[in-house]
Amino acid sequence: MNLEELEEKRKKYLMPCYAHYFQEMLLIERGERQYLFDGQGKRYLDCFAGVAVVNCGHAHPLINQRAFEQMQSLVHISSLMLSSPMVLLAEKLAQITPGDLNRIFFCNSGAEAVEGATALVKAFTDNHQFIALRSSFHGRTLMALSLTAQKSWRGKGPYAPGVIFVANPYCYRCTFNLTYPSCGLACAEDVEMAIESCTNGEIGGFIAEPVQGNGGVIVPPMEYFGIVGEIVHRHGGLFIDDDVQCGFGRTGEWFGIQNFNVIPDLMTLGKGMANGLPLGAFVSNDVISRAFKPGQHFSTFGGNPVNCAAALATLEVLKEENLISNSRRVGEIFLEKLKNLEEKHPSIGEVRGLGLLIGVELVKDKKTKEPYPQGLSQILEFCRENGLLIGKAGPLGNVIRITPPLCFTEENVEEACEILERGLRQIEEAL
């Protein structure tokens, strides 16, 4: 079916809430590792990976083969009975997640993982108050959205009570107008002040992404989570690391939080875990997970054998193809090249990132830092026309989000930067 016919059906049958990146709809028909192909066979270099999901690359033969083999024997049984892929995947995850995190619950998405993790925190601490960061994104279900502080995702409410938002560690636009490191990490201290002023001194949990993805690729100072973790524990709370977007090699480590040398009490996982098949999980340790009694939490499809088989293959590919070290190495090269562009181009306010999770913040003026969201829309279209797919992020709608498959090469970086630079020149004509 061609694009026009599909477009007609889309307009008729899909909910209008679906957002689309481009003025003219893009129909992708095929993927091959870091490349995508449209209906006319045009090749796109993918710096998007289906919103940071397809970490091993599109249509990875081994992952597809393992999922297909599993489909031929058993597609679904539910967690009320045993299937080996789910148990074996739990064992593997327990081996690679940090510290004593060794108990896994499988679900279908990042939002569902956040719902489950917060329910476990409530069960363990008997406290329903949470601290979350501004510009956070944790998903679109009620609790996940209640922990999300971005205007464009929130409606009129009401949301779950007991959530307190604090300043995010966003050095480029510091809430306190301070400069790192002389700021003394006022944003971390803000957590203590919020607990002291808005609660009786005790909280259930603190939730944060290691690097805020949708929030504009905000990389906190390295000591941030150590300071905040200590404050949270001192006030009886648990630290939930939302590693949904940062996990599975995206930031150059298995999990984003490992960049910060901190062991969280719980982790939420999703996106890259099964390289595109829907699978989420939350993880905790022996002590905390015992707060959930048998039957207290359930998900019909969670731990589905096909998706778990794909996830086992994904972990194998990430390791065997050295994709995590590649993410770190190529990510550093990418970041350096983009920083070179930052020096030359008036429309780049800041380039930041970890591994292959990179943000380029566009501004109209480097001094005033006035955001340039129109520039972002324009460069997105320009890149698409020139065979490069990039993402967008940030509450101000002005951050290019770069999240390619982790098999990205140095040559790919060259190609992407060359297209981006031409796009920057174009958007700068209007300044």
Ligand SMILES: Cc1ncc(COP(=O)(O)O)c(C=O)c1O
């Ligand atoms: C950090 C983070 N948490 C949770 C979610 C929600 O995941 P899902 O869309 O799979 O529900 C996302 C999705 O972008 C995310 O980036």
